[in-house]
Each structure stands twice: as structure tokens, then as C-alpha cells.
Amino acid sequence: MTTSSPRNAFYAQSGGVTAVINISAQGVIETARKYPKKIGKVYAGRNGIIGALTEDLIDTSKEPLANIKALGHTPAGAFGSCRYKLKSLDTNRREYERLIDVFKAHNIGYFFYNGGGDSADTCLKISQLSDAMGYPLTAVHVPKTVDNDLPITDCSPGFGSVAKYVAVSMREAGLDVVSMARTSTKVFVLEVMGRHAGWITAACGLAAEKVGDAPQILLFPEIAFEPQKFLARVDACVKKHGFCAIGVSEGIRNIDGKFVSESGLVDAFGHAQLGGVAPFIADMVKRELKLKNHWAVADYLQRAARHIASKTDVLQSYAVGKAAVEYAVKGMNGVMPAIKRIKTKPYQWEVIPAPLADVANQEKKMPRDFITSDGFHITQKCRNYLQPLIEGEAYPPYENGLPRYVTLKNVAVKKKLAAFLL
Numbered sequence: 001m002t003t004s005s006p007r008n009a010f011y012a013q014s015g016g017v018t019a020v021i022n023i024s025a026q027g028v029i030e031t032a033r034k035y036p037k038k039i040g041k042v043y044a045g046r047n048g049i050i051g052a053l054t055e056d057l058i059d060t061s062k063e064p065l066a067n068i069k070a071l072g073h074t075p076a077g078a079f080g081s082c083r084y085k086l087k088s089l090d091t092n093r094r095e096y097e098r099l100i101d102v103f104k105a106h107n108i109g110y111f112f113y114n115g116g117g118d119s120a121d122t123c124l125k126i127s128q129l130s131d132a133m134g135y136p137l138t139a140v141h142v143p144k145t146v147d148n149d150l151p152i153t154d155c156s157p158g159f160g161s162v163a164k165y166v167a168v169s170m171r172e173a174g175l176d177v178v179s180m181a182r183t184s185t186k187v188f189v190l191e192v193m194g195r196h197a198g199w200i201t202a203a204c205g206l207a208a209e210k211v212g213d214a215p216q217i218l219l220f221p222e223i224a225f226e227p228q229k230f231l232a233r234v235d236a237c238v239k240k241h242g243f244c245a246i247g248v249s250e251g252i253r254n255i256d257g258k259f260v261s262e263s264g265l266v267d268a269f270g271h272a273q274l275g276g277v278a279p280f281i282a283d284m285v286k287r288e289l290k291l292k293n294h295w296a297v298a299d300y301l302q303r304a305a306r307h308i309a310s311k312t313d314v315l316q317s318y319a320v321g322k323a324a325v326e327y328a329v330k331g332m333n334g335v336m337p338a339i340k341r342i343k344t345k346p347y348q349w350e351v352i353p354a355p356l357a358d359v360a361n362q363e364k365k366m367p368r369d370f371i372t373s374d375g376f377h378i379t380q381k382c383r384n385y386l387q388p389l390i391e392g393e394a395y396p397p398y399e400n401g402l403p404r405y406v407t408l409k410n411v412a413v414k415k416k417l418a419a420f421l422l
Contacts, residue, residue, distance in 0.1 A: 006038060007109030009328075010052060011060075012045035013144075014084075014115030014122065017077040018158030019165075019306040020317040021144050024114050025078060026071040027321025028142065029060050032110075038329045039110060043413055048082035049113070049122060053095060053422060055102050055415045062411035070406035072318070073396035075306035078408050081115075086122050089132055098420050099126070100135050105416040110138050110328045114321075116145030116156070120336060121360040127334035140324040141336040141356055144317075146303045148199035151362040152354040153338035155389050157320055158303070160313030163203030164390035165305040166192050166247070166298055171207035173296070174214020174245045181243035187234060187285050187293035188214070191278035192302060194249035196221050197365045200302070203386055204247030205378040214245030216377075219281075221251040222366045223375040225260055231288050233376060238291060250277055307403050311392025312347065323351045347388030 011028050013021055025044075032039045044058040045051025051058070058079055060068070071078055089096050102108070113123040120141045127139035143150055148159035170190055177188045192200040198220030205218050216237045219225060237244040252260050261277035278295040285293050316339055323337035338354035341347070370382035378386075396403040 006036065006040040008040045008107050009042045009110035009112060009325075010045060010057075010103070010108045011042055011079075011112040012048045012051060012114065013077040013079055013081040014048045014113060014119040015081060015144075016116075016146065016303060017075070017081050018144055018146050018303050019075040019161040019309045020158055020313050021114060022071040022074050022076070022078045023314055023317040024142050024144060024157060024321035026068055027318040028112050028114075028325055029068050029071075031322045031325040035325070035329050039325070040107065043106060043108065044079040044410075046410065046412075047080035048115075049084055049086065050082045050422065051080075052102055053098055054420055055105070055417050057106065057413035058408075058410045059413050063408055067406050067408055071408075072314070073306060073394075073403070074405040075304045078406075079410065085118055086125055089125065089128075096125075096129065096133065100129065100133055101417055103135065103137065106413065109136060110140075110325075112140055112142055112324050112328070114142040114144050116143075116147065117150060117359070117361060117363060119144075120150070120356055123336075124334060124356040124360045127356060130333070138328045138331060138333045140328050140332065141359065142324045143320055143336055143338070146200065147194055147197055149197040149364045151359055151364045153336075154341040154349060155316070155339055157313060157317040157339075159199060160310035160316070160389040161305065161308075162193070162200055162302045163206070163386060164310045164313075165302050165308055166190070166200055166204050167206040167390060168308060169298065169302075170204045170215050170245065170247060174207060177214065177243050177245060177294075178241075184292060185243070185294050186238050186291040187244045187246065187282070189246045189248060189278045189282050189285075189293065189295040190215070191248050191250055191276065191295070191297045193298070194221060195251040196363055197251075198222055198249050198371075199366060201247050201249040202366060202370065202378045202382055203390070206383065206386055206390065208377075212241045214243075215247045216241065216244050217246045218377050219246065219248040219252050220366060220371060220375070221249050221253060222368070223252075223371060224255045224257075225252045226255060227284065231284070234285055234291075235289055238289075246281065248277055248281055252277060306396055306405070309394050310390045311394040312389055314394040316349070319351050327353055344384055344388060347391070
């Protein structure tokens, strides 16, 4: 094997998928095909990094061009995702040696990992393999997370679309509640994602353009939850406006720093697995204020809603996939394409490289000046930041009244190595 001849690329999706992660995949695959002297085939890992460890690779060259293009309007992870975090090289050298064996067997010289903060950590570790194990490999992280908590980048691909979904949902639900409030439901609670950062909760606030509009209350992870202060605000809101709509992050904490809805379980990344904060809040309102209420959990709906994706998010998601390949063929190892805001009105942005060492295991939370002094809503500064990220529509094609999404063939690459047990 010589490094001057074309080498194959490995691409995989990791963590919670989004409405637009497949657009980044499309960007990677289509751009890689423009560099035949550098990149041979693009192999996708079935179910993320697990696909590399188990040598379960997908040959994207077997996929019709129309299917690759259709990734641009198809939500979720077309190749399957996973929550699997590699330990350090010193702790688990066995897995890294397996990765090298698979990469050697399939002449893989480029590694693209599409995910959030934990995925950035995995990609950083992979990028260090060249020096640590003497194998020539260029690794680039492709950013994605609905939580919008990746540092350096102006926003995280995937966030703009979930922000648009929750803002629209809150506006529509708010109109529903206010129309019934005189004789029925007085309080509505919408729980959205966000374990440590309240960006999605903040996006709910875009639905309120004037005083009294839903949501009147937002509960952020960055602000300690104080039950009596919250209940007093709900009571005052209902008395003044006749109803109260609340957007709440799954990750709100009490004054002791404990998750309000912590279930006691942890996920594969070691993060606390959260229960339902919406029913907890709704039950509190019912018990203490005797107000009829309804609650909803956006859950997977918010991150899968490709039918109402933000056009800004669509464009950025493709751009980071494209840039990842362009960086790799230039030999830029251990970097992430980041979005840099040039101007807010009108919104202008560009893609720049960011060192993975500055991205991995870092978390961008809401600035305090994005939250009102009372802790219950967003400021104009926050609104100015968020507004461009949800703008524009990029509807998928429809057929028989439903969005037409693609299911890839995902043709497996023939295995060359012995089985590997995780």
C-alpha cells in the first residue's frame, strides 16, 4: 500500500441523529467523488464506530446517485448510529489495534465521524493513531448536535431545524390553549431536549413576539429551578393572560444541582438518563395551583422533523460535510469544520477549520445575557442570535400526502478479518 495512490474513506454517524445529518453524509460522499486521485471509495460504518470495530462496512459506491441525492431530504441516520465511546489508547489498546487492522484491510486513509461532543472526542483519538501506532490516517470531525453545545462553531448543524420545530410547535399549541382556556386547559408544558444547555428551550421563546404570547415561561438548565418562584409566576401569568405556556429543558436542575427528572440510570456515554420533567412540572401545577393542564414531550419528533427543517440548517449541514472532505485531502488532520458568523442581519456565515483538541469534551452553554434577569425567558440578544438559524424552508418532496424519504440499499463490503467481540 502506498500513500500516493487513492485511499478509501470511512464515514460514520454517531449519537442522536437529526433531521439533517444525512445532508452532511451527502456532502461527504458527493465531495469525495470529486477527488478520485485522492479518495477511492467511501465506506460507511453500519451503526457508527461499531461498524469499524466489527468490520461491518457499507459500500456507498453501490448506491444509485439518486439515492445519495435523496439523503438531502431524508431525516435520521441512513447508515445507523450508535452511542459508543472509545476509551483511551492506554486503557483499551485492543480496540485501536482492531481499528488499524480494519483500516489496513480496506485501505482506509480518511476517517470522517459525524456527531457531537463525544464524537469529537472519538475523532480526536482516531486522529492521533498515525503517531501512536504508525498508521497514516487523516481524521476529520463532521459536527452535528441538536443541543447546539459544540464550542467554536456559531451553531451546531441539526440545531436550526429542531429550533424551528419547537418554535412552530409552541406557537401552534399556544393558540390551541388560549382558545380553550376560559373553560378548560389553563397550563401547557412542552418538554424539549437539552441536558446541560438550554438552547432548544430558548428556541421555544421565538414563538413569543409580544407580551402574553406563548410561551410565557421558559425553564433552562443554566438557571436553578425554584418551585415556589416558578409556581408564583405561573399563577400570576394565568391571572393576567388567562393561560400559561411553558417550555422546559429535560435537564433543569434544583438549587442543589441535581436533575429534577433524574432517573438514576446512565447512557453509554456515562451521561445521566433523564426521565420526564414535563409530567413532573404539570403535576406540581395541578397539585399546588389546582389548574387543569396538558403536557407534551417533543422527544424524537423534534429531531426527526425534516418536513419543517430550517433552510439555513440544510445549507450549513451540507457545507460542513463538503468542507470535511476538502480539509482531509489537504492533509488537515484532527480538525472540525466550524461555522463562523460574519454578520447577523442579513445572516452571513462561512466555514473555517477548528482544532479538535479545542472541541472535544467541551460544552457551550447559554450565556447569562441570553436569559432575562428573572431567569424565565430569552433576551433580545438571544433572539437576534437564534432568529437567522430557523429561517427559510426546505421542504422534502411529497407523495400521496406524505414526505418521500429514501431507504438506502446499504450493500455490505465483504469482510476480510476474523470476527471481533465488543
